[in-house]
Amino acid sequence: MIRSALLALCAGLFAAALPARADVPPPPKSLVLYTQRHYQFDETLQKMFQEKTGIRVDVVKAGADELIARLQEEGDKTEADLFMTADGGGLEKAKQAGLLQPHAEVVLSRVPDTLRDPEGHWVALTKRARVIVYSPERVKPGELSTYEDLADPKWRGRLVVRSSANAYNQSLLATFIAANGAEAAGAWATAVRKNMARPPQGSDRDQIRAVAAGLADVAISNTYYLGLLETSEDPKDREAAAAVKIFFPNQEGRGTHINISGAGIVKGSKKTAEAQAFLEFLLSDEIQTMIASETFEYPVVESAAWSAVQTRWGKFKADAVPLAALANHNAEAVRLFNLAGWE
Numbered sequence: 001m002i003r004s005a006l007l008a009l010c011a012g013l014f015a016a017a018l019p020a021r022a023d024v025p026p027p028p029k030s031l032v033l034y035t036q037r038h039y040q041f042d043e044t045l046q047k048m049f050q051e052k053t054g055i056r057v058d059v060v061k062a063g064a065d066e067l068i069a070r071l072q073e074e075g076d077k078t079e080a081d082l083f084m085t086a087d088g089g090g091l092e093k094a095k096q097a098g099l100l101q102p103h104a105e106v107v108l109s110r111v112p113d114t115l116r117d118p119e120g121h122w123v124a125l126t127k128r129a130r131v132i133v134y135s136p137e138r139v140k141p142g143e144l145s146t147y148e149d150l151a152d153p154k155w156r157g158r159l160v161v162r163s164s165a166n167a168y169n170q171s172l173l174a175t176f177i178a179a180n181g182a183e184a185a186g187a188w189a190t191a192v193r194k195n196m197a198r199p200p201q202g203s204d205r206d207q208i209r210a211v212a213a214g215l216a217d218v219a220i221s222n223t224y225y226l227g228l229l230e231t232s233e234d235p236k237d238r239e240a241a242a243a244v245k246i247f248f249p250n251q252e253g254r255g256t257h258i259n260i261s262g263a264g265i266v267k268g269s270k271k272t273a274e275a276q277a278f279l280e281f282l283l284s285d286e287i288q289t290m291i292a293s294e295t296f297e298y299p300v301v302e303s304a305a306w307s308a309v310q311t312r313w314g315k316f317k318a319d320a321v322p323l324a325a326l327a328n329h330n331a332e333a334v335r336l337f338n339l340a341g342w343e
């Protein structure tokens, strides 16, 4: 027994001392992605990336705050290479917590200055606009103007929007604070809550469905959810999409609120080359154009094409407030939503 164990040990040491044989394939390359995104098309993109590069993407899905807490706990021992969110606020929070690292110019240069961290710790991968969706039967486009106007009593009982626990609403209110101050933002949240046709519930898609069903006349939603309903396999979704229209608010002033989905390479990553390769893949013209036509999020690369649906919605002026405002005013936004009773 002892002899065979010794022999095995010697054989092991001997093998370890030998250079790798040419016919032994290297271990498969991979990277670990911590992501808040919950879109089916992301899996297709990960498979395409693996086919192209041989790099497998192992995914951990959770909320942004949960993933940030996990990264903090794991520190340098983390397995994570890339942190991805569906909201710019989460990315900036991770950066401010010292969890991300600067990216190479080859990645940063793909994205306009306004859609990446000035210190290069994160980049946007897609852009989204948070707009007003309305019933053209019950609302004339001339009655719509700004987010601010949704506080007007003329909308009493006519508006639906999802819960304030959602990052999209928190980031919207954060930019409202940046533009108008905290006091005005609090008053706005209180008045909008009073105008709601029902307590906040469901997803952005459910708000669009509520307008289509006549439960409300206006909703706040990200644009791509309308694209997804329009192209859904479910005829009820397609009917709902056909019953509403999109309005881009604040075109005369600061512009429509935009948010991003984006990513940053994790500080403790041991596979920065793989992580960077994945970002380069996602920011290629080809994949950006594909994202626009599959998820209806806007591309961040200027040479990528919009989908036919987005072209029909039309061009719009986007709010130019730096995306760091989403994180910097997040705690205040949450506090104001609670004070307003916006569940």
Ligand SMILES: [Fe+2]
Binding pocket: 086, 222
């Ligand atoms: Fe979303």
